[in-house]
Amino acid sequence: MSSSLRRGALAAAAIAFSIASLAACGAGNNAQTLEIKPDNAATTVGVIKVQNALVITQPDAQSTGPAVISATLFNSGTSAQTLDAITVAGVSGPAELSPAKGKGKLTVPAGGSLVLGGEGNASAVLSGSREGLKDGAAQKVTFSFSKTGDVSLQAFIVPAKSYFEKWGPTELPSTPAETSPSPTGSESATGSATPSGEATASVSASESAAH
Incomplete structure (x- = not known):
């Protein structure tokens, strides 16, 4: 076989391998779960696997609105487990x-999965987006299951921008500032009339005593 034919055969084999790999990924259980980049945090403890774990904060760094946890949970066991915390x-x-x-x-069915985050899925919401969370950092996140117990991993903290926007928290509407009520006319009149009347009566009494 000539060198050119050999190079062509190797290239064709490489392309076929790539297509086969992509097809195998698309057919897997986690092909259409979160659609999040595969280099995000993942770990396995017993029959439980946590994949694509992220903490997603508000897109505005000044916002104190809620953050959410996004992940896919797999249960390869023969009985369902609940996610307790x-x-x-x-x-x-x-x-x-x-x-x-x-x-x-929240239940992770036997031989099935549970998706956290995104429209139409279960949710895990943290009350504050800035309490102890720093965008770009990796922090320990612990998932507590009814039978497996605690499953911990280091998950990235990312703002709900660009790719992560559809998985992030809903932005909170701003609350208009409250205005203080102005004093009414009757309050002003009452406040000034009484001291004025008392002062006038006191002066008149003093003048009469002097005469």
Whole structure:
């Protein structure tokens, strides 16, 4: 085989391998979960795998609105587990967990997954976007499960901009400043009339006594 044909065969093999790899990724369980870059935090403890974990803050660095935790949770076990809490190092309280619909605990089904963050998915909300969170840093996030227990990893803190905008918190509307009520006419009249009347009566009495 000539060198040119050999180079062509190697190139074709490389392209075929790339296409096969992409197809395999697209067919996996996590192909359409978060669509977040694959180099984000991930870890596995027992039957639980946490993938694509992020803490997403407000897009405005001056905002004190809520932050959210985004992740995909996988359960390869034979029984369902509930996600009981999520805590972030440096943040005083745990995240507020809510299912995609209705109320109740978040459940990771046996052999299935649970997506946190994004429209139509379960949510994990931290009350403040700036309390103990620094954009660009990596902080310890702990997911507490009913059977596996605590699963911790270092997750990046990113603002809800560009790629992460659709996974981030909803911006809070600004609250208009309250204006102080001005004193009414009756208050002004009452406040000045009484002292004035008392002063006049006192002066008249003094003048009469002098005469």
